[in-house]
Amino acid sequence: MAIDTKKYDDIFKRAAEKYKMGAKAMLVLKSIVMVESTFNPRAFRFEPAFFKSLVKKDPWWADKDPSVVSASYGLAQIMFTTAWALGMKPTNWKTLNHAGFQTLAEGLYNPETNIFYEAQLVRALLDKVWEDEIPKKFEHISALDCALSRYNGGSYKNPDEAGVLDEQKYVDKVWRAHKEILAKETK
Numbered sequence: 001m002a003i004d005t006k007k008y009d010d011i012f013k014r015a016a017e018k019y020k021m022g023a024k025a026m027l028v029l030k031s032i033v034m035v036e037s038t039f040n041p042r043a044f045r046f047e048p049a050f051f052k053s054l055v056k057k058d059p060w061w062a063d064k065d066p067s068v069v070s071a072s073y074g075l076a077q078i079m080f081t082t083a084w085a086l087g088m089k090p091t092n093w094k095t096l097n098h099a100g101f102q103t104l105a106e107g108l109y110n111p112e113t114n115i116f117y118e119a120q121l122v123r124a125l126l127d128k129v130w131e132d133e134i135p136k137k138f139e140h141i142s143a144l145d146c147a148l149s150r151y152n153g154g155s156y157k158n159p160d161e162a163g164v165l166d167e168q169k170y171v172d173k174v175w176r177a178h179k180e181i182l183a184k185e186t187k
Contacts, residue, residue: 003039005030005181008075011112015119021126027178028144029076029118032151034177035170036077041111045072047079054081068101073108076118080105083117086124125150138163145171 009026016025037043051070055062061069061081069080080101088104090096096104107113125147129135134146141159150158153167165171 003034005034005039005184007039008033008111008115011115012119015116018116019119019123021119021123025119025122027181028174029115029122030181031174031178032118032122032148033075033115034181035173036072037075039075041075041114042109043072043074043077045077047071050079064101065098068098068105071105073105074114075111076114078108078114078117078121080108082121083108086117086120088117122147122151125155128155134159141165148174 008030012026012029016022016029019025021029033039046067047070048066051061051066054070069084072079073083083104088107090100090104092100108117126143129143129146129150134141135143138159141163146159146165148171149165149167152170158166160166
């Protein structure tokens with residue numbers, strides 16, 4: 001079955017424009033989606049180890065359903081807590097019950113919602129990479145490669161003190177997907 005890499009082009013374009021990412025960003029966003037879900041808007045991945053570290057950092061999450069808050073959703077596999085931090089948190093968050101959390105999580109399956117959170121996250125990661133002056137400290141690491149590595153593996157000590165990206169294999173996968181999509185779409 002062939003993957004329709006152009007199906008969500010309008011959404012990718014609008015998301016890239018909203019977050020001032022430039023014309024080429026749309027293809028990068030699509031490449032992330034290819035790696036994360038092969039364009040499956042209902043993709044889901046429960047990450048139980050993440051829940052333990054989440055609760056350790058913020059005990060407020062301890063009584064929440066791990067299968068909801070410690071999971072990645074949709075096309076770009078957006079973590080529930082990432083979307084929460086990027087603005088999904090509702091005004092009634094202190095009194096939100098399990099059904100409310102589940103409803104928020106279900107919203108991440110919406111392709112438009114998911115892609116816009118993806119673009120917002122990539123933009124925020126790029127901004128932080130520049131703020132951290134990674135390209136100045138490590139001339140061999142591009143800002144985008146560092147942002148991609150952080151997209152997959154988080155920001156903590158990424159890159160390490162020697163200038164090694166924690167998620168180089170992921171970065172390489174995204175660039176392979178980028179090359180494949182570009183070749184397919186320019187035929």
